[in-house]
Amino acid sequence: MATQTAPQRRASERERFDAYLATCPARKLLDRISDKWVSLLLNALADGPRRYSELSRTLAGVSQKMLTQTLRTMERDGLVARTVTPAVPVRVDYALTPLGASLLPIMTAIKAWAETHIHEVDEAQAAYDAGRF
Amino acid sequence: MATQTAPQRRASERERFDAYLATCPARKLLDRISDKWVSLLLNALADGPRRYSELSRTLAGVSQKMLTQTLRTMERDGLVARTVTPAVPVRVDYALTPLGASLLPIMTAIKAWAETHIHEVDEAQAAYDAGRF
DNA sequence: CTGCATCCTACCAGATACTG
DNA sequence: CAGTATCTGGTAGGATGCAG
Secondary structure (H helix, E strand, O other): OOOOOHHHHHHHHHHHHHHHHHHOHHHHHHHHHOOHHHHHHHHHOOOOOEEHHHHHHHOOOOOHHHHHHHHHHHHHOOOEEEEEEOOOOOEEEEEEOHHHHOOHHHHHHHHHHHHHHHHHHHHHHHHHHHOOO | OOOOOHHHHHHHHHHHHHHHHHHOHHHHHHHHHOOHHHHHHHHHOOOOOEEHHHHHHHOOOOOHHHHHHHHHHHHHOOOEEEEEEOOOOOEEEEEEOHHHHOOHHHHHHHHHHHHHHHHHHHHHHHHHHHOOO
């Protein structure tokens, strides 16, 4: 019996690589902030707590499913705090935790790079596309 | 005739919001670097040009489809330069452009945050999960 | 060696409707 | 008001085979 076929070997390599990626802190972080809504929520909560319905209006494009889901994930990650005020009707506020707030400088850095260089990217794209016709 | 039904209004709001997002530089950037392979390629190319096959080996888990696709996108964005050396067999090298290299500090910042705070995230997750049983 | 085209699957986001 | 539950369609991404 042969050691391993090529596909088998690649599969196991892939497995090990995935395992490695799963433990890579930088990738774990990227997977989180890269989420479409996480970055927007980080921004929306940057200058103070917001109610669920406020967030829902601010991020006009989000479905409540994704809003809830994203907030839950961020809460689980310790990025936001959820406060329920028992009343009728119920009131729920979300706020950044210190950990969540410590992410803001990074978002700012990304924003800064983007605003400085995005036109270069656009030009590169235009040039690239031009060469293809 | 009524102005708009609720679903219609939400749909058009969503449309406008999507349009806004599409023009948001920071989001455009995030969409790019958040890509699983882009960040890894940025790293792999950080200290010099690499051949296609080298990259393929370094990023053990990538399918050649994704490798090629990702490299193409990065080339289009002006982040990497592609150099073909006509020979038999063909030789293709990829290198970071200055624009691509200017992204490295951001990746470093992300990595730094991740390494500093990831254990807090892990703890938060553990605490959160513990509360649910 | 490098890369494209095709097919195929698994996952995820959105719509919708219902609950405390 | 602030969610939860379920269904479904689109799409990202892997496998495979062929080509320059």
